[in-house]
Amino acid sequence: MLILECPCCGVKAEETELAPGGEAHLKRFGPGSSDADFDSYMFARANPKGVHFERWRHANGCGKWFLAARCTATLEVFGTYPAQTTEPPAELQAYIKSRRPEWEGYK
Amino acid sequence: MKRYSMFAVAREGLNYHLGWGRAWRNPAPKKKYDVIIVGAGGHGLATAYYLGKNYGIRNVAIIEKGWLGGGNTGRNTTIIRSNYLQDPSAAIYEKARSLYETLSQDLNYNVMFSPRGLLMLAQTHHEVRGYRRTVYANNLQGVTTEWIGPERVKQIVPIMNIHGPRYPVLGALYQARGGTARHDAVAWGYARACSDMGMDIIQQCEVTGIRQVNGKVTGVDTTKGSIDCDKLGLVVAGHTSVLADMGGFRLPIESLALQALVSEPIKPCMDVVVMANTVHGYMSQSDKGEMVIGGGTDGFNNYTQRGSWHHVEETVRALVETFPMISRLKMLRQWGGIVDMTGDRSPILSKTPLGNCFVNCGWGTGGFKSIPGSGWAMAELMARGEPGPLTEEFSMYRFREGKFIDESVAAGVAH
Amino acid sequence: MSTRLARGGRLIDRTKPITVTFNGRRMAGYLGDTLASAVLANDQMMVGRSFKYHRPRGVVASGAEEPNALVGLGTGGRFEPNQRMTTTEAFDGAETASQNHWPSLEFDIGAINNKFGRLLPGGFYYKTFMWPRSFWKHVYEPIIRQSAGLGKVPTDRDADRYEQAYAFADVAVVGAGIAGLTAALGAAKAGKRVIVLEMTPACGGRAVVDGITIDGQGADAWVAAAVEALRGMDNVTLMTRTMATGLYDHGYLMAAERIADHTPGDGRPKQRLWRIRAGEVITATGAIERTLSFAGNDIPGVMLAAAVRDYVVNYGVSIGDRTVIVTNNDDAYRTALALLDAGLRVPAVIDARANVTGALAQAVRDRGVRVLAGHGVAKVHGGKRVTGVAICAQAGEGAMIEEIACDCVAMSGGWSPVVHLWSHCGGKLNWDETSAMFRPDPQRPPLGADGRGMVRAVGSANGMLTADAVLADAHAAFGSGAAPATDAPAEAAMEPVWIMPQGAGPKLRMKMWLDPQNDVKVSDVQLAAREGYESVEHTKRYTTLGMATDQGKMSNINGLAVLSNALHQPIPATGTTTFRPPYTPLNFGAIAGEARGEIFQPLRRTPIHDWHETHGVEWEPVGLWRRPFCYRRPGESTEAAVNREVRNTRQNLGLLDASTLGKILVKGPDAGKFLDMLYTGVMSTLAVGKCRYGLMCNEQGFLSDDGVVVRLSEDSWLCHTTSGGADRIHGWMEDWLQCEWWDWKVHTANLTEQFAQIAVVGPNARKLLEKLGGMDVSKETLPFMAFAEGTLGGFDARVFRISFSGELSYEIAVPASQGRAFWEKLHDAGQEFGLMPYGTECLHILRAEKGFIMIGDETDGTVIPQDLNMAWAISKKKADYLGKRGQERSYLASADRWKLVGLETLDGSVLPDGVYAVAPGVNANGQRNVQGRVTSTYFSPTLGRGIAMGLVKHGPDRMGEVLDFPGDNGKIHQARIVDQVFFDKEGAKNDA
Incomplete structure (x- = not known):
C-alpha cells in the first residue's frame, strides 16, 4: 500500500486514493509524425528496474494529476511534483542522485 | 537419464532412494553455444526443449540469474485454458493446451496436468455477450468450449452462490478440457529433458550485457564470464525491459505486480477452475486441498514480487460473495509475481532490432498456460529465423501498424 | 499420561470450569485454557493425523508454530476447519473434531500410506502416476486429493460478521513480552503515540514462564506493573488477542483482533481487522524453539521443551509423569526445573554437547537428575504415544547405549527469532554462528516510502536470547538510563545439532x-x-x-x-x-469485512431507483449502477415485457430513466478548442442552444465513447457520455487538461449525479410536455437537436430535443432532488397518452431498429469510427484530434477492415449474438476463415422479425449478399447484408 504525497493538496495519500497513469514526460506525437515517433509516444516504455518517473492522479481526493519519482525495485519515493512540468525539478534530480549514485540521470 | 516410473521408485526404495541421480546437470558454461536462451523459466526451458526436439539444435545454454523455474513459473495460479477470442491467441494457447495433454508422458515427468474443466462466469449482460461470442469463435478455431446456463454452473460447482444479490451468475463460458498443472513440475520436467539432450542449464548466472557486432548479437556477458552464441533468445518475462535495454532497444512493456494467495488445505470441494472477471477473482483447489486464488494487477511499475494488500482484499471479497462457505477458511500465504504487460495485453514473440536476437515476452497474466505452445513457437522462430504461423501475428512491430490482438474485448480483466 | 496438576497454572481460572468436547468426548477444562491445554489435561495426546502418511500426531508446541494440533471447531455456520488448538482459547461448549482420518482418529485406513512410506519419498508423484494417461485425472488425482486436504469443508454461510478499522501511531510495537513492554514504555515516555499488539490474551511472553525476577520483582509482577502503566497513559493503546499478520509496502501493518472467537454468538463481531499506519514498527515478536531431528521425533508425546514448560506453568498440565529432556542448549534445563518443581520425574537430560557447564545444568544436576553429556536419542519408542527412548552417543551412528522408559520427550534444538514481519517487506537477515540462527540485519531493514528503515527488531526477535540482553536491547530502542535487570543466570553456548546422532544412517534418517x-x-x-x-x-x-x-x-x-x-x-x-504474509492464517471473512451481500459493493442509485423497485423492475447491473432492464407486469415474461415496451413506445409513449448518462460540463475560454481535440468532430462551431452528436477516440484511434454535446452558453458545453463512461471520460478530460494542455483555460465538472435525466419518447411525447406546460416545446421553437432551459410543470428543466430511438423524443434533465417527483408527474400525466416506462433492453431494440450504434456492442475497443461508416462524424478539416494519428496506422487505414452493415436472416429468425460469418477455407493454423461477425441482434417487435447489425469485410459494398453464420449445435444461420436502418428510413417519425 504505497503512500504518495499529492503536491497539489498536500495530502499523503494511500494507493487506494490514487490512480496510476504510467510513464511520465512522454512527448505526444500527433498526425503526420513518423511511425517510430508515434511508437515511442504510445508504446515503447523505459520500464526501468530502478528510478522511474511516473504519473499519478489523486483520483479519490483532489482529482489532480501529479508526477512522482519512485524506485521500482525498492518502492522508495524520491519525491512528487506537479504534472505541469516538462522534466523533473533539478533539486529532485539532485536528491535522487544522492540516494542512487549509480543512477544515470534523467535524459 | 534414469527413467521415472512406479517400478523405478519401488526399486530405489529398497536402497533408501540413495541411487537417484541428478534431475539435471549443473555445468560450468562453455565458451560458445549455437543458441543461448536467457531465462530458465517455463518459457525459456520449453523453447530450448523444442529447439532440440523439433530442430535438432542441442548446443544450447539456458542461463538463469536465480534458480530455474523461480520466476512466474513458480508463482502463478496454474490455470490452463485456451478459450481466447482472437485467432492468434486461440492458436498458440490451444497449441499449448494440447501439448499439456501429453506433457507428462513426453517429458517422463509427471506435471499433473488435470483437465478438470474451467468456468468463466458471466455476471453482466455484457459478459454474457462477450462469452457467447467467444464460444462461437472458439468453435471455428478448433477450441472446444460451450456456453452453459446458471443451473448447469451450479451443478458443476455446488459450493457456488449463483444468486448473489449484486451480481447473480447468468451463465458461464465452459472449457471442459481446461484445468491446471503442477507449475514447478513443468519447469523441472523441461529442465530434466533439456539437460538429458546435452543442453547446459546455468543457474545463478546473471546476464550483465549483450555483445554485438554490426547490429548482430555475438554473445552475452554474465556473472560467470562472457559466452558466445550465434542466436540469442530473451525469455525473461518481467525483466525483459532490463535486457532489452542492454540490447539497445525498447519494448512496449511495463512490469506490474500480480497478486495471488492460497488458503489452508481442506478436503476436496471444487474440482473445476472458476474465474469471475466482473468481481475480479479466480479460484481453484490444488491437489493438496488449498484454495488457490488469483487477483488483479497493481497499475504501477513494480519489480518487487511482494504481495500487496488491497487487491487481495478486493479479490477475497469477490470470492466470499461468490463462495460464501470460504468465509471461515483462512489465507495461508500471499505473494506477488511480476508480469510483463504489453500495449494490447498479448505476448510478443518476435525478431528484434538487434540481429539474431529474439524476444519472447509480454505474456502478462497468461504465461503459465502457454508454456508449451510458447516454447514450440519460439523454437520455430529461432530455428528458422523467421516467424511461423503461430508467431507471425505476435511481432513487436504490430503496435505501430495498429494490428492489436486485444483479448480484453471479451475477457473483461484477468486472464 | 497427560493430566491436570493439583496446583499451578497461571493463566487458568480454577473457579471457572468449562467443558469442551473432542470427537464427542466431553472434557473438563478451565477458563483460560487453550483447546490444546484442555485436551491435554484429559490425557488426549493424539489429536490428528499427518498429511501424507496419516501418522498419529500429537500437540508439539504451545503457540503459533504448532503444526499438528489442528481441529474442526464448531458446527453449522460457525464451523471452522484447521483451527490451531494451541492458539485457540477454549470456551464452554466448544465442539472440536480431529482431522484427516477415516473412519476414526484411532483407526485410520489412510495410515496404510505409512506402511508404504519407502515407496513414497519426497516428490515421488513426479516420477509416477503417468500411465495410462487418462488415469491421472480419473484415478490417481482423485485418490491423492481425497487423502490430502486436512480439514473438512464448511457448508454453511458464515454466521458471524467481521469489522475493519484504521489506526495511526508514531510507534507500533508488535508483541507484549518483556521486550515489547519495555520498548513501548520507552516510546510512550518519550511522548510518542504508541500502539501495542499482543497476539495472546495475556502479556508477558516467555519471561513470566521462566519465573525470573526483573528489577527485584517477580516477572509476573513486573509485567503487571508495566501493563498497568501503559494502560494508564493516554498516548498508548494496548491491544491483546491481536495478531499482527503482515507488514506491507510503505509500512502498512495489518492486524487481526479476535473479539468473539472465544465467545461465539454473543452478538459481537468475530474479528476486527486493523489497518495500522505507524511511523515506525518495532517487532518484539520473540523467538521460536526448534525441534531436534532424531528418529521417531514425530511420535505423540515428543514436544518442544519450552512447550512442556508452558503447559505446566501456564495451565497446570503435565504432559507426562516421566519426561526425558533432549537438548543442545541451556534453556531446556528450565523445563527440567519446572517439572521438578511440579513434582514430576525427569529421568535424564540428554545433552548433545560434549561439555555441559552452565549454571542451569548445574542446578538440574543439583536436584539429582542425570545429565548425559555428548549423548543423543537414537530412537523414540512408541506408536500413538511415547513409551521410551534409546540413548546413543551423539558423535556416533546410533548404537544404543541404554533405554529409558518415559511418556514424554521434551526437545530443544535452539531458538530462531521470529523475523516474519521484518522480512515481509524485504528486511534482510544475517546468520549468527554462535546461536545458529538467522537474525535481522539492522543495516538492511525493510524500507519505507522515504527509503529509510521502517522496522526495528528488539529482544529475542533481534537474536537476544537471555533476559538481560532482551531488556537491554528493548530499552535502548527509546529509553535512556539503565535498562531493567534480571537475576537470570548466564547461559553456556549452544551447539548446533542438525541430526541426531550426527552419523545416523539412511534407516534412521527416514524416521x-x-x-x-x-x-x-x-x-x-x-x-x-x-x-x-x-x-x-x-x-x-x-x-x-x-x-x-x-x-x-x-x-x-x-x-x-x-x-x-x-x-x-x-x-x-x-x-x-x-x-510471506500472513504470519498466521487469516480468515477470509475478516479480509472481506462487511462487504457482503447487498453491500458487497457500493450501489449507485438514480433519484428514481426506489420507484423502479416498486414497479416490477428487472434490474441490470451497469457498473455500480443498476438500471431497469424492463418492467414486468404480474404474470408477464421478460420477453413479453420488453416487446410490450417497444411497441408502446413506438405507438404511444415511453418513459426512460436516463439519469445514469454521463453529464460533464466543460467551460472556459478554451473549451471549444479543447472539445475539438477531444471529439472527432467540431464542437467549437456549435451554436448556443444546439446539440451535436460526437465521437471520442483514444489515442490509438479506437472509439471509446459517444454522446450528445450541447452548447449551453458562449463558454460552456455539456458533454453527455455513456453510463459506463462518465467517470472514465471525465478523468480522460482532466488528464489532457492537467498534463498536456495545462495552459488552456478550461474547467470541467462531472454533473452526472447532480441531475436526473428522463427520456420522454414516442408519438405522444410533445403532448405530454405541453400538458405539463411552462415551456414552448413546439417543433418550431424547439426543433430536433435543439436545447432549451425553463420550467416544465413547475420543475426546473433542461430540455434536449434529441432521439436515440427514431421517435419524437425529449430528454429532460432536472435537479436530482426533483427527479423522483418529476418522474411521477410525467408518469401520472402521461397515462392518458398511453405512457409506460421502459428499460434498457427496449432502449437497445429501439436504437437497433434505427441502426444506431451502441458503445460496447458495435465497439469493443478494436473498432474505429470509420468501421461504423461514421466518417461523417469525423472532421476532415481539423489538423489534429485525439486518435487521429492512431487511425493513420496502416492496419487501421486498410481498405480490408470489417465495416458495419445490417443483417437480415432469410427466415426471419433472430441471429445468435456474437456469431461469426465464415469464409471459405482455413488459415495457416487450421482455424476456419471468417469475414464478419454480429455485433447486435434482436427480435424487432415493430417489424415482427429478427434484425441484426454486424461488421463484415467490405460489407457496405456487398449489399444483398448472403453470409453463413455457424451457430449452436451445427446449425448454419443464413443472413443477407442489408442497410443497417431497418425502420423509418426517412426519419419521418422523429421529425413529427
Missing part, C-alpha cells in the same frame, strides 16, 4: 521428521539435494518442506541446515525461503 504435518523427513531433503533440487526454494517445493499450515515456523531452519550439509555449503549460502 527423522522435519515437518510433521506434511511428513517431510531428513531423508527427503537429502534426496532433493541428491537429485539437484539445490536451491532452498527447489527443495521446499520438491519436498513440501515448510508448506504446511505453520509455514515452516518450526521446520525451516532445521530443513535448510540439513540441505546445506547435503550440499557441503555453509547455511547462509543456502539462505532462507521467503517469508
Whole structure:
C-alpha cells in the first residue's frame, strides 16, 4: 500500500486514493509524425528496474494529476511534483542522485 | 537419464532412494553455444526443449540469474485454458493446451496436468455477450468450449452462490478440457529433458550485457564470464525491459505486480477452475486441498514480487460473495509475481532490432498456460529465423501498424 | 499420561470450569485454557493425523508454530476447519473434531500410506502416476486429493460478521513480552503515540514462564506493573488477542483482533481487522524453539521443551509423569526445573554437547537428575504415544547405549527469532554462528516510502536470547538510563545439532521428521539435494518442506541446515525461503469485512431507483449502477415485457430513466478548442442552444465513447457520455487538461449525479410536455437537436430535443432532488397518452431498429469510427484530434477492415449474438476463415422479425449478399447484408 504525497493538496495519500497513469514526460506525437515517433509516444516504455518517473492522479481526493519519482525495485519515493512540468525539478534530480549514485540521470 | 516410473521408485526404495541421480546437470558454461536462451523459466526451458526436439539444435545454454523455474513459473495460479477470442491467441494457447495433454508422458515427468474443466462466469449482460461470442469463435478455431446456463454452473460447482444479490451468475463460458498443472513440475520436467539432450542449464548466472557486432548479437556477458552464441533468445518475462535495454532497444512493456494467495488445505470441494472477471477473482483447489486464488494487477511499475494488500482484499471479497462457505477458511500465504504487460495485453514473440536476437515476452497474466505452445513457437522462430504461423501475428512491430490482438474485448480483466 | 496438576497454572481460572468436547468426548477444562491445554489435561495426546502418511500426531508446541494440533471447531455456520488448538482459547461448549482420518482418529485406513512410506519419498508423484494417461485425472488425482486436504469443508454461510478499522501511531510495537513492554514504555515516555499488539490474551511472553525476577520483582509482577502503566497513559493503546499478520509496502501493518472467537454468538463481531499506519514498527515478536531431528521425533508425546514448560506453568498440565529432556542448549534445563518443581520425574537430560557447564545444568544436576553429556536419542519408542527412548552417543551412528522408559520427550534444538514481519517487506537477515540462527540485519531493514528503515527488531526477535540482553536491547530502542535487570543466570553456548546422532544412517534418517504435518523427513531433503533440487526454494517445493499450515515456523531452519550439509555449503549460502504474509492464517471473512451481500459493493442509485423497485423492475447491473432492464407486469415474461415496451413506445409513449448518462460540463475560454481535440468532430462551431452528436477516440484511434454535446452558453458545453463512461471520460478530460494542455483555460465538472435525466419518447411525447406546460416545446421553437432551459410543470428543466430511438423524443434533465417527483408527474400525466416506462433492453431494440450504434456492442475497443461508416462524424478539416494519428496506422487505414452493415436472416429468425460469418477455407493454423461477425441482434417487435447489425469485410459494398453464420449445435444461420436502418428510413417519425 504505497503512500504518495499529492503536491497539489498536500495530502499523503494511500494507493487506494490514487490512480496510476504510467510513464511520465512522454512527448505526444500527433498526425503526420513518423511511425517510430508515434511508437515511442504510445508504446515503447523505459520500464526501468530502478528510478522511474511516473504519473499519478489523486483520483479519490483532489482529482489532480501529479508526477512522482519512485524506485521500482525498492518502492522508495524520491519525491512528487506537479504534472505541469516538462522534466523533473533539478533539486529532485539532485536528491535522487544522492540516494542512487549509480543512477544515470534523467535524459 | 534414469527413467521415472512406479517400478523405478519401488526399486530405489529398497536402497533408501540413495541411487537417484541428478534431475539435471549443473555445468560450468562453455565458451560458445549455437543458441543461448536467457531465462530458465517455463518459457525459456520449453523453447530450448523444442529447439532440440523439433530442430535438432542441442548446443544450447539456458542461463538463469536465480534458480530455474523461480520466476512466474513458480508463482502463478496454474490455470490452463485456451478459450481466447482472437485467432492468434486461440492458436498458440490451444497449441499449448494440447501439448499439456501429453506433457507428462513426453517429458517422463509427471506435471499433473488435470483437465478438470474451467468456468468463466458471466455476471453482466455484457459478459454474457462477450462469452457467447467467444464460444462461437472458439468453435471455428478448433477450441472446444460451450456456453452453459446458471443451473448447469451450479451443478458443476455446488459450493457456488449463483444468486448473489449484486451480481447473480447468468451463465458461464465452459472449457471442459481446461484445468491446471503442477507449475514447478513443468519447469523441472523441461529442465530434466533439456539437460538429458546435452543442453547446459546455468543457474545463478546473471546476464550483465549483450555483445554485438554490426547490429548482430555475438554473445552475452554474465556473472560467470562472457559466452558466445550465434542466436540469442530473451525469455525473461518481467525483466525483459532490463535486457532489452542492454540490447539497445525498447519494448512496449511495463512490469506490474500480480497478486495471488492460497488458503489452508481442506478436503476436496471444487474440482473445476472458476474465474469471475466482473468481481475480479479466480479460484481453484490444488491437489493438496488449498484454495488457490488469483487477483488483479497493481497499475504501477513494480519489480518487487511482494504481495500487496488491497487487491487481495478486493479479490477475497469477490470470492466470499461468490463462495460464501470460504468465509471461515483462512489465507495461508500471499505473494506477488511480476508480469510483463504489453500495449494490447498479448505476448510478443518476435525478431528484434538487434540481429539474431529474439524476444519472447509480454505474456502478462497468461504465461503459465502457454508454456508449451510458447516454447514450440519460439523454437520455430529461432530455428528458422523467421516467424511461423503461430508467431507471425505476435511481432513487436504490430503496435505501430495498429494490428492489436486485444483479448480484453471479451475477457473483461484477468486472464 | 497427560493430566491436570493439583496446583499451578497461571493463566487458568480454577473457579471457572468449562467443558469442551473432542470427537464427542466431553472434557473438563478451565477458563483460560487453550483447546490444546484442555485436551491435554484429559490425557488426549493424539489429536490428528499427518498429511501424507496419516501418522498419529500429537500437540508439539504451545503457540503459533504448532503444526499438528489442528481441529474442526464448531458446527453449522460457525464451523471452522484447521483451527490451531494451541492458539485457540477454549470456551464452554466448544465442539472440536480431529482431522484427516477415516473412519476414526484411532483407526485410520489412510495410515496404510505409512506402511508404504519407502515407496513414497519426497516428490515421488513426479516420477509416477503417468500411465495410462487418462488415469491421472480419473484415478490417481482423485485418490491423492481425497487423502490430502486436512480439514473438512464448511457448508454453511458464515454466521458471524467481521469489522475493519484504521489506526495511526508514531510507534507500533508488535508483541507484549518483556521486550515489547519495555520498548513501548520507552516510546510512550518519550511522548510518542504508541500502539501495542499482543497476539495472546495475556502479556508477558516467555519471561513470566521462566519465573525470573526483573528489577527485584517477580516477572509476573513486573509485567503487571508495566501493563498497568501503559494502560494508564493516554498516548498508548494496548491491544491483546491481536495478531499482527503482515507488514506491507510503505509500512502498512495489518492486524487481526479476535473479539468473539472465544465467545461465539454473543452478538459481537468475530474479528476486527486493523489497518495500522505507524511511523515506525518495532517487532518484539520473540523467538521460536526448534525441534531436534532424531528418529521417531514425530511420535505423540515428543514436544518442544519450552512447550512442556508452558503447559505446566501456564495451565497446570503435565504432559507426562516421566519426561526425558533432549537438548543442545541451556534453556531446556528450565523445563527440567519446572517439572521438578511440579513434582514430576525427569529421568535424564540428554545433552548433545560434549561439555555441559552452565549454571542451569548445574542446578538440574543439583536436584539429582542425570545429565548425559555428548549423548543423543537414537530412537523414540512408541506408536500413538511415547513409551521410551534409546540413548546413543551423539558423535556416533546410533548404537544404543541404554533405554529409558518415559511418556514424554521434551526437545530443544535452539531458538530462531521470529523475523516474519521484518522480512515481509524485504528486511534482510544475517546468520549468527554462535546461536545458529538467522537474525535481522539492522543495516538492511525493510524500507519505507522515504527509503529509510521502517522496522526495528528488539529482544529475542533481534537474536537476544537471555533476559538481560532482551531488556537491554528493548530499552535502548527509546529509553535512556539503565535498562531493567534480571537475576537470570548466564547461559553456556549452544551447539548446533542438525541430526541426531550426527552419523545416523539412511534407516534412521527416514524416521527423522522435519515437518510433521506434511511428513517431510531428513531423508527427503537429502534426496532433493541428491537429485539437484539445490536451491532452498527447489527443495521446499520438491519436498513440501515448510508448506504446511505453520509455514515452516518450526521446520525451516532445521530443513535448510540439513540441505546445506547435503550440499557441503555453509547455511547462509543456502539462505532462507521467503517469508510471506500472513504470519498466521487469516480468515477470509475478516479480509472481506462487511462487504457482503447487498453491500458487497457500493450501489449507485438514480433519484428514481426506489420507484423502479416498486414497479416490477428487472434490474441490470451497469457498473455500480443498476438500471431497469424492463418492467414486468404480474404474470408477464421478460420477453413479453420488453416487446410490450417497444411497441408502446413506438405507438404511444415511453418513459426512460436516463439519469445514469454521463453529464460533464466543460467551460472556459478554451473549451471549444479543447472539445475539438477531444471529439472527432467540431464542437467549437456549435451554436448556443444546439446539440451535436460526437465521437471520442483514444489515442490509438479506437472509439471509446459517444454522446450528445450541447452548447449551453458562449463558454460552456455539456458533454453527455455513456453510463459506463462518465467517470472514465471525465478523468480522460482532466488528464489532457492537467498534463498536456495545462495552459488552456478550461474547467470541467462531472454533473452526472447532480441531475436526473428522463427520456420522454414516442408519438405522444410533445403532448405530454405541453400538458405539463411552462415551456414552448413546439417543433418550431424547439426543433430536433435543439436545447432549451425553463420550467416544465413547475420543475426546473433542461430540455434536449434529441432521439436515440427514431421517435419524437425529449430528454429532460432536472435537479436530482426533483427527479423522483418529476418522474411521477410525467408518469401520472402521461397515462392518458398511453405512457409506460421502459428499460434498457427496449432502449437497445429501439436504437437497433434505427441502426444506431451502441458503445460496447458495435465497439469493443478494436473498432474505429470509420468501421461504423461514421466518417461523417469525423472532421476532415481539423489538423489534429485525439486518435487521429492512431487511425493513420496502416492496419487501421486498410481498405480490408470489417465495416458495419445490417443483417437480415432469410427466415426471419433472430441471429445468435456474437456469431461469426465464415469464409471459405482455413488459415495457416487450421482455424476456419471468417469475414464478419454480429455485433447486435434482436427480435424487432415493430417489424415482427429478427434484425441484426454486424461488421463484415467490405460489407457496405456487398449489399444483398448472403453470409453463413455457424451457430449452436451445427446449425448454419443464413443472413443477407442489408442497410443497417431497418425502420423509418426517412426519419419521418422523429421529425413529427
